[in-house]
Every structure is written in C-alpha cells, then in structure tokens.
Amino acid sequence: MARVIVDVMLKPEILDPQGRAVSGALTRLGITGVNDVRQGKRFEITVDGNVADVDESAMRSIAEELLSNPVIEDYTLRIEP
Amino acid sequence: MARVIVDVMLKPEILDPQGRAVSGALTRLGITGVNDVRQGKRFEITVDGNVADVDESAMRSIAEELLSNPVIEDYTLRIEP
Numbered sequence: 162m163a164r165v166i167v168d169v170m171l172k173p174e175i176l177d178p179q180g181r182a183v184s185g186a187l188t189r190l191g192i193t194g195v196n197d198v199r200q201g202k203r204f205e206i207t208v209d210g211n212v213a214d215v216d217e218s219a220m221r222s223i224a225e226e227l228l229s230n231p232v233i234e235d236y237t238l239r240i241e242p
Numbered sequence: 243m244a245r246v247i248v249d250v251m252l253k254p255e256i257l258d259p260q261g262r263a264v265s266g267a268l269t270r271l272g273i274t275g276v277n278d279v280r281q282g283k284r285f286e287i288t289v290d291g292n293v294a295d296v297d298e299s300a301m302r303s304i305a306e307e308l309l310s311n312p313v314i315e316d317y318t319l320r321i322e323p
Contacts, residue, residue: 162277168284183285186308192300196243197288203249204264207278219273227267 163212164241165220169229170201204228215240244293245322246301250310251282285309296321 171177179200187195206223208215221238229236252258260281268276287304289296302319310317 170284170286180285183308187304190308192304194290194297195287196290199286201284201286203251203282203284204261205251205280205282206276209275209277216275223268223273227264227271 163208163210163215165204165206165208165215165238166241167204167206167220167224167228167236167238168201169204169224169234169236170199172233172235175233201234202228212240212242244289244291244296246285246287246289246296246319247322248285248287248301248305248309248317248319249282250285250305250315250317251280253314253316256314282315283309293321293323 177199180198183200184195184198187198204224206220208220217238217240220240224236224238225231258280261279264281265276265279268279285305287301289301298319298321301321305317305319306312
C-alpha cells in the first residue's frame with residue numbers, strides 16, 4: 162500500500178477567512194508571536210501496490226481537477242510508502 | 243520566520259463522509275486502484291523568530307485545544323524554517 166498525500170491551500174493572494182478567524186482567536190487568547198494562519202485541506206489517498214506502482218500523473222490530474230480549484234488554490238503532492 | 247504545520251485528521255475509527263465522497267467520485271470516473279481517501283485539515287501558522295524560538299509546547303496546546311477535537315481527531319505538528 163502506498164499513500165498519496167495532497168495538500169491543498171488557498172493561493173497566497175487569496176484572502177483566507179478561516180485562517181483569519183483562527184489567527185484572531187489566538188490573539189484574543191493572549192498568544193503572541195503568531196504572524197499569520199492559513200487553513201487548507203489535506204487528502205490522504207491510499208493506493209493499491211507500492212510507491213513505484215503509483216501513477217503520479219493520474220494522481221496529479223485528480224489533485225488538479227477534483228481535489229483543488231486551480232483558480233484559487235495550489236496543491237502539493239507527495240507519495241509515501 | 244518559522245512555520246508550524248499542523249495536520250488534523252479524523253481518527254482512523256471515525257467514519258469520514260468527505261473522504262468517502264471523494265473515493266466514490268474517483269470510482270465513478272473510472273479511476274481504479276484507490277483504496278481509501280481520508281480528508282482532513284492543514285494549518286500553516288507563521289510565527290515570529292526562527293525555528294529554535296518556537297515554543298513547541300504552546301503550539302501543541304493550540305493544536306490540541308483549538309485546531310483539533312481530540313475526541314474524534316488526531317493531529318501531527320512539525321516546525322519548518
């Protein structure tokens with residue numbers, strides 16, 4: 162079994178209200194030193210076979226077309242054993 | 243600037259309807275070999291100072307008390323430059 166991890170985050174220029182809310186909560190709780198919080202999504206896809214068997218280009222199209230919205234989000238993809 | 247990455251995922255024994263929906267969509271699109279999909283949250287917290295200055299135990303309490311629900315979710319935390 163291999164695991165494909167896809168992290169989807171809003172592009173840096175897109176306002177992130179969820180992250181902003183977390184950041185505000187930290188400040189209200191008296192936690193200092195936090196500069197910015199961004200919240201995104203993480204997908205763990207378990208795939209049959211081992212790392213070498215994973216069709217990375219198929220996984221990249223899934224990440225780009227199904228798991229993220231390329232207009233406002235960036236994704237990173239990595240394959241783990 | 244250091245970055246604290248907190249990944250929050252539902253515990254393995256908790257049903258994940260979002261992940262299940264993605265998994266079902268992949269199957270309907272004819273993508274085979276995908277065994278399971280789990281969807282979680284990823285937080286990127288930008289902190290003042292460098293990696294050595296980060297108060298890891300404070301960050302762990304934030305992750306445990308604010309960013310995740312320990313009853314149903316597990317988190318992993320790592321500090322990156």
